[in-house]
Amino acid sequence: MNPNSFEKLEYPKAIQQLTSYAQTYPGRKLAEQLRPMTDIGVIKVRLAETSEARALIEKGSNVPLPSLEGMEEAMGLLGTGYIFSERQLEHVAKFIRSCGQLRRFMESKTAVAPTVAAYAASLHDLQELRSAIEGSIDRGRIVDEASPGLAGTRKKIRMADEKLRKRLESLLSRHGSILQERLIGQRNGRYVLPVKKEYRKRVPGIALDESASGQTVFVEPAEAAGLQAELASLRADESREELQVLAGLTETAERYAHELSVNVEAVGYYDFLFAKAKWALAVDGRNVELNETGKIELRGARHPFLAGKAVPLNVAVGGEYRSLLITGPNTGGKTVALKTIGLLTLMAQSGLLVPAEAGSELAVFRSVAADIGDGQSLDRSLSTFSSHLTNVIGILAEAGPDSLVLLDELATGTDPGEGVGLSIAVLEELHRRGAVVAATTHFNEIKEYARAAPGFRNARMAFDEETLRPLYRLEMGEAGNSYAFVIARKLGIGEDIIGRARAIAKSLKRGGAHAAIPGAAPPPAAPPATARANGRRSDRKPRRGTSRPASPSATKAAEADEPHAGDAAADRPLQAGDAVWIPSMRTSGIVYRLPDERGNLIVQVRKEKIKINRKRVNLYIEGKHLYPENYDMDIVFETVENRKKRKAMSKRHVEGVRIEKPPEDG
Template identity: 35%
Template sequence: MTDTERLLEFHKIKEKLIELACTDKAKEKIQDLTPYLSETKVKAKLRETTEAKAMIETCGNPPLTALQGIEAWIKLAEQGGCLTPEQLEAVSITFSAVKRMKDYLNRGKSYEIGMAYYEENLEPLDDIREELNQKIRGGKIDDYASKRLKTLREAIDRTDAKMHEKADSVIKANKQYMADSFSTVRNGRLCIPVKKEYKFRISGSVIDKSSTGNTLFIEPSSVAKLYEEMQELRIDEENEEIRILYTLTAMLSDKAEVIQQNNHTIEKLDFMFAKAKLSIEYDGIPPEVNTERYIRLRNARHPLMDRKVNVPLNFEIGKGVNGVIITGPNTGGKTVAIKTVALTCMMAQCGLHVTCEKAVICMNNAILCDIGDGQNLSENLSTFSAHITNVLDILRTVSRDSLVIMDELGSGTDPAEGMGIAIAILEELKKSGALFLVTTHYPEVKEYAKQESGIVNARMTFDKESLKPLYQLVIGEAGESCAFYIAGKLGMPARMLERAAKAAYAESYNARWGGITGGEEFQKTSHPRIQKAKKVSRQENAMKYQLGDSVMVYPDKKIGIVCQTANEKGVLRVQLQDKKIWISHKRIKLQVAARQLYPEDYDFSIIFDSVEKRKARHQMERKYVDTELVYDES
């Protein structure tokens, strides 16, 4: 699929055509379909589509068939191979389809439709078809395919019946030895079920045994003799079937050239009828084709858009006007308009009918497109870079016989520079002599088109009251983006619109501003306030630990008791089993609070102080003594 096909969505037209075709070859031809460069060939292909459409409208849908595998089977027949009954039956069905198609085309002759004379290229091979129908039925060789086959199959049936009779008689005569009262087939042999302990009472061969081993399946000797006769009959039957299949295959091999001609004709007709069905579905018409570089479309529709909502396009270019610059509001239909023109030209040049009331199409040696956002992340290209790269490729290949469409010319960069580049590109396109359609928002480009010969402005209409695009193209007039009207209608305040107009048009803003009404001033709406997290100081976190609290010390996970509360740095002292340590409050976790472990006014010196220290403190409380109280730092 080429970039042009993808950009114009021509691949979707192909997909629809493929759905309408029956044969694989026709589908392959549609997949490879590209614009023809010969005016004669284009007109011939359009005539085929028109005649195929007339056939369907007068005679109904054609009786086409898929023809799957036929070509390979005929090649096998030519190489001396042998076709299966299923394959021969499929060939017979194909012959019947050829006959129906021949009759269908014959009916078209009475309406003087030229395509109907393809009937002369079809040979239904009635004699071979009747032979196949007589000898192959339901994917099998019929009993009456030959007298010998009929005789052999009757003999096989009689022998099979005798075998069952013999087996049943053995069962009846030896009921006391049987594990069951009926015969069965094991490993392709007719057997009777005999109890294991009586296996020597029955004359015959053990063929199989039950899963438990208690029952043996024995083929009686009398049945075995008949089985040998049966095998000989089946060999004779198989040989006779092979002879019949080879005979029928040889008949096809003798007519291989005729069969292949039939297939090619059916495939060609299938391709033509697919185009006709598409025309009927899209309500298409055959366009006029010229090489005079002139295009005129009346009430053209984009074929992939719903006709109920698609506004018809009227367009004309050529005869002194080589370029059309389309302006107008966003979502106003500019891109759809240029794609409709290009897609209509491509379809016509591929021999397809176009969705117009009337169409005059010129032959193009290439349809060159720059549409959409060409940003390429894998190649690190911005939208503007990708557009320029594509445009430069177009300018290198464009010629007088080309059709060029460019969307949003010069966009994606600084407006002043983008405008200059747009005009330079238009100058180059004009020099090439090609027909070109360009969409833009630059007012300078509109002025350029107004002053330049051979280039005209066009605009897409827009209802300023309802803010709805009307999707109608008016050639000869420049359009406006209508951004101020749209913004004002949607509620932008007047002061903001006035500021925008001043910024956009400077001194001439009054002329541009007149008549535009803005909305009311913004009524501010409130949103929920953000709730900030309260900052907790390190000191506050540390001070929650009280004297006597049981804590877990990390990372060793040892249990200790707070023996001295935190200082201003958040460091506190903890009594472990064998020592006291200073530690940051961040490395401990409360296990049990002191108030849960000790009564109120509990004397913690009993836990943390030595006996000597407690005696000294007691004496100091009674009277002054000349004793130095030393704290244990261990």
């Protein structure tokens, strides 16, 4: 799969939306790493389970999915020698308890969602670990019963603390008159009395602190120091006992590290699965039939990012015809149609339900390649055409019978004639390789090619000529147009200009740009089945032009409008100025020099003169039908620069001026 094509088809955006529905860290990771698969069996299982999950939540089932709070940290610390805290162990116990709830819930759904429910069988019970934690820790504190030593130490602490308090209360009564307040305070974990500064020496002991004003000194009485030391020692014993409890619980958790890991993975997969189901509900996604024959048939399909604004798309390709040419006006939805085909294919192969109606079918491809958008790059100095061409080269490098190729706006960014020729050649090569192709274009030559070529089919985006609004509806089997004349008329362009534009367009289709110029003789546009004759002769002096190749489909269109010559005309000897067709080059040219003794003649093709044998050319149009009588053929064969030189030299000698002719030996 081509990552660049993923970007053009907005697959990363689909992954981003899917990830937003995941609640757990392993679920989000699975969503982020999701990529199209190529094993049709695995894909069918993934689609089926996603469909089951959607049905569960659509019926209102509230899946008790564990949150995995604190589990990412805990799983990372297991086996490192780190001793878990009370809070971390409580997260583990909560996770085990939630896994049990999920397992019981799924067991109750076996009848309606057998595939989804089956994953719960992998969840481990871990009751021993849960009981050990919950029997030792309650609301973040280790209970007395966690160990015999801890219970005994805490009993001693309570007794020592009570004895110390009684001693302090006695001192409080005795020294009440010299205290700032009649209360027992604490500093650094030790009990103190708040003595007025001027009476400091009347209370024996250690001054641990004083107030901000300096008027109060906090004194640890000497009479309580021994009891305080005893209590501190007991609290140290308590800490050691608590640490031993935590170490024991951590060791127990480490014995179940594998089972905990399996449970985390299972919960993560459930989270990922239900994230797919939730997104399917959001875009109204459904399961589709799959095949490995390249057949795509979408019914009522919608682009997932257009939501309710999308007009349902009905499209079929890959059956009896494997190449589909989509035509229609700009902003009419052609590109959206391509993106819908491509993105829905990638979604289905990723196990994601697609927004399409029942009866839809998609193929499994090993390669999905797209050239969509102009792709201009300022920093790489790539033009639109260069960018398209670079993409096409990459597509051709991997295209085969298990490839889906999506091409947007064929023949754009360069000379239309050459662009059309290159586009048709690329389409032919992709078809020869067996790839399934969907492409958009607004060039009539490519539309005609698709109409006539086996294995190709046209489709058009519907357009309302009254309101000048695209309908975003794909109509199969017919080629559309750009509606330029309709739009121009509606916007106020004069009817005389519209009429002239139609005439020019028709002339351009038949004979190239110079054919639209009044008085110019049209050059040969394509090889007729027999040589054309009775061509309309101009009464005006024609302007110099060049021959131009045309596709076979364009030839058929031109032949329908112009008369053909008889066999006698086709077999007569060639004369200078005759138009001939060169089958090996699939183009036409003008005879410049007649055949020599070996049968080689010189033909001018697109301003170049080539040598070719008479047997390799066919008479196309007789010169008398192209040029007026006594027409100066230098206009055709000579460059403007040479003709100017010749005219100047005919009047006088011009020093340093030479007329150079290109080589004529091909």
